[in-house]
Amino acid sequence: MTALSAPLALTVHLVLVSSISFGGFPTVLPDVRNFVVGTHGWMTDQDFANIFAMAQSIPGPNMILMMSFVGWKVWGFPGAVASAFATFGPPCTIYFASYRLWDRFRDAPWQQIVRLGLVPVVMGLVIASGTVMARAADTSWPAVALTIAAAAITLGTRLSPMWMLLVGGALGGLGLL
Amino acid sequence: MNAPNDPCRAQRQELEEAVSLAALFTAFLAVSLYGVVGGSGIVWARRIAVENRRWISDREFADIVSLCQFMPGPNIVGIAVCVGAKMRGTVGTIAAVSGFLVIPWAIGFSVGLLFLEYAHLLVVRNIQGGIAATAAGLLVATGIRLLMPHWRRPAALLFAGLAFGLITFAKLPLLAVLFVLVPLSIAIAGIEKARAR
Numbered sequence: 001m002t003a004l005s006a007p008l009a010l011t012v013h014l015v016l017v018s019s020i021s022f023g024g025f026p027t028v029l030p031d032v033r034n035f036v037v038g039t040h041g042w043m044t045d046q047d048f049a050n051i052f053a054m055a056q057s058i059p060g061p062n063m064i065l066m067m068s069f070v071g072w073k074v075w076g077f078p079g080a081v082a083s084a085f086a087t088f089g090p091p092c093t094i095y096f097a098s099y100r101l102w103d104r105f106r107d108a109p110w111q112q113i114v115r116l117g118l119v120p121v122v123m124g125l126v127i128a129s130g131t132v133m134a135r136a137a138d139t140s141w142p143a144v145a146l147t148i149a150a151a152a153i154t155l156g157t158r159l160s161p162m163w164m165l166l167v168g169g170a171l172g173g174l175g176l177l
Numbered sequence: 178m179n180a181p182n183d184p185c186r187a188q189r190q191e192l193e194e195a196v197s198l199a200a201l202f203t204a205f206l207a208v209s210l211y212g213v214v215g216g217s218g219i220v221w222a223r224r225i226a227v228e229n230r231r232w233i234s235d236r237e238f239a240d241i242v243s244l245c246q247f248m249p250g251p252n253i254v255g256i257a258v259c260v261g262a263k264m265r266g267t268v269g270t271i272a273a274v275s276g277f278l279v280i281p282w283a284i285g286f287s288v289g290l291l292f293l294e295y296a297h298l299l300v301v302r303n304i305q306g307g308i309a310a311t312a313a314g315l316l317v318a319t320g321i322r323l324l325m326p327h328w329r330r331p332a333a334l335l336f337a338g339l340a341f342g343l344i345t346f347a348k349l350p351l352l353a354v355l356f357v358l359v360p361l362s363i364a365i366a367g368i369e370k371a372r373a374r
Contacts, residue, residue: 018249018250019249020249021249021250055289061209061251061253061254061277061278061281061282061285063251064251064278064282065282065285065286065289068282068286069286069289080286084278084282087251088250088251088254088274088278090249090250091248091249091250091251091254091255092250092254092255092258092270092274094248094249094250095244095245095248095250095254095255095258095259096258096259096262096267096270098244098248099241099244099258099259099262099263100262102240102244103262103263109370112370113363113366113367113370114363114366115240115243116327116330116333116363116366116369116370117336117359117361117362117363117364117365117366117367118243118359118362118363119239119240119243119323119324119326119327119333120324120327120330120332120333120334120336120337120340120362121336121337121339121340121354121355121358121359121362122239122242122243122246122340123239123320123321123323123324123327123337123340124320124324124336124337124338124339124340124341124344125246125340125341125344125351125354125355126219126242126316126319126320126323127316127317127320127321127324127337127341128340128341128344128345129217129316129344130217130313130314130315130316130317130318130319130320131313131317131341131345132344132345133217133309133312133313133316134310134313134314134317136309137306137309137310137312137313138310138313139306143306143307143310144310146307146310146311146314147310147311147313147314147317148314149314150310150311150312150313150314150315150318151314151315151317151318151321152314152318154314154315154318154319154322155318155321155322158228160224161211161220161221161224161315162211162214164311164314164315165214165215165308165311165312165315167311168215168307168308168310168311168312169215169304169305169307169308169311170304170307171307172303172304172305172306172307172308172310173300173303173304173307175303177303177306177307177310
């Protein structure tokens with residue numbers, strides 16, 4: 001394998017999977033693992049798991065960072081940048097084109113019907129992912145109370161979420177949760 | 178569709194002209210950096226684009242989130258793409274996406290290379306735990322907020338509840354839930370609309 005073919009193969013593969021990553025990048029993660037660990041042996045399963053855990057626990061755009069670390073393993077810094085672009089570039093183009101299309105028909109009667117049907121389902125999903133996060137995070141009754149308080153304050157006031165996150169972090173840091 | 182000389186359309190365009198590229202860049206940089214502290218991107222995107230800057234309404238924001246849910250890729254980047262496109266077209270999208278990604282990526286990438294050193298400290302884990310519990314509450318509340326405009330339609334509440342239940346309790350895959358519920362929900366909205374006429 002020549003010096004360039006590995007990063008090129010990785011980039012092309014990431015462009016393909018990011019274009020079909022409906023429901024977010026986690027849905028295609030198993031495929032990426034097979035590609036970099038199984039097919040090409042660029043890293044071990046342990047490496048891949050470590051990168052995943054790291055990307056989950058550090059701040060920032062997690063999945064783009066995760067793919068950047070994979071690219072870093074294969075081809076250093078240029079690989080990291082190429083993987084980042086391959087991960088967010090194609091979806092951004094698709095978002096842009098479909099928003100343009102949606103906006104063009106914003107006053108059409110069919111679009112109002114689609115909106116009436118679509119939005120409630122998606123908001124049910126958003127609330128569900130909040131609940132899934134809560135189940136992982138709320139390991140004690142004080143943590144459950146904190147989650148409920150944050151939701152109630154957001155609904156009842158215009159207080160910035162930053163204050164709530166600071167209080168939450170402080171309560172956790174003091175060992176009160 | 179609107180005629181080109183429709184006053185409403187003209188007014189809206191004027192309003193959209195007023196938003197600078199720098200404002201789009203910094204707004205989405207802020208969404209991204211606040212998300213670093215904690216909280217889902219959708220929480221901060223709504224806070225900044227709807228409540229603080231008043232660029233778009235809750236209704237438009239809910240549209241954008243729903244649209245992005247159906248597309249491949251990281252959904253929160255999609256919000257930056259759509260708000261940027263709405264305010265300033267192609268260059269607006271580039272400004273918003275760059276703001277959202279470039280600096281946070283550089284920070285995250287550097288921190289990532291150092292992070293494993295400190296991840297084992299108990300205090301760091303406890304702080305993260307508190308933030309995660311708060312962030313979950315914020316996300317639930319944002320979903321409820323965006324559902325509010327549909328509060329009076331029983332069908333909307335039914336489908337929101339079904340989507341919630343199928344993910345949370347039945348643990349079905351997201352795509353399956355979307356492709357089963359959305360056509361049904363749209364069909365019922367169409368019937369309601371036809372009856373109201």
